[in-house]
Amino acid sequence: MVEKLMGLPRSRTVVHPGPFRPVRIDRMRDEKGRHFRLSLPGGRTLHESLVQALADEGVASASMTLLGGELAELGxxxxxxxxxxxxxxxxxxxxTVHGACFIFGNATLGSSASGTPVxxxxxxxxxxxxxxxxxxxxxxxxxxxxxxxTAVVTALDSFELRVVYDDETRMPLMRPQARRIHG
Incomplete structure (x- = not known):
């Protein structure tokens, strides 16, 4: 009844194609949970701006909320x-659209299996x-x-996010992992 009143279509039902995984959401806790705000300047891609600004803060994995701003080009x-x-x-x-106004976004910084920022x-x-x-x-x-x-950032310092293959969805997904020791 609500669907008809609001004129909205029913949400799509999603069935995972791979074998059932009893724990669908992996979670880890970061005791520090550093929070800070970034202002991403014009002329660079979101990827370049976020990766560089977060690397400058010593952050390799993070959860972010992106707010406002202008996008000269948006893919x-x-x-x-x-x-x-x-x-x-x-x-x-x-x-691709040009001259868009960013309203709101959620972003996650992690790494590929080879260590490249994603x-x-x-x-x-x-x-x-x-x-x-x-x-x-x-x-x-x-x-x-x-x-x-503007990016409101929560740094994930005690673990890292890595893209790994997920059997249940049959897709690469970003998952929390124990931090690799670099040396």
Missing amino acids: FCLALPDPTGRVLATYGAPH VHCHGAFRTAEGAVRGGHILTDRTVVGRRSV
């Missing part, structure tokens, strides 16, 4: 059901034409504009 795509059922979801074709981000934005959109933000294709983007 994004949408997660779509995989028609083959082989994986949980697949990303649609990338889209920034995963979902967000909402307003296009130059006024349409409100959202999706998976392609941080390496998104350039901050004249008004800086």
Whole structure:
């Protein structure tokens, strides 16, 4: 009844294609939980800005909220059901918009299996034409504009986030892992 009143479609039901995993969400606790705010300047990609600013703070893994700012160029795509059922979801074709206003986003900094920094981000934005959109933000294709983007950061110092293959979704996912000893 609520769906009909609000005119909204029913949410999609997702069935994981791989073997059932009794613990779906891995969690670890960081005793320090350093928090700070960054102002990401214009002219660089979100990926470059976040990775560099966080590296300067000694942070390799973090959870972030991104707020406001202008995006000179914004790359994004949408997660779509995989028609083959082989994986949980697949990303649609990338889209590019210019002159977007960033409304809100959540981002996670971690690393690939080889140790390369990875920034995963979902967000909402307003296009130059006024349409409100959202999706998976392609941080390496998104350039901050004249008004800086604010990042509210929680550093994860006692463990790290790493992209690993997940059997249940059959996709690479960012998961908490014991910190690797570098030396």
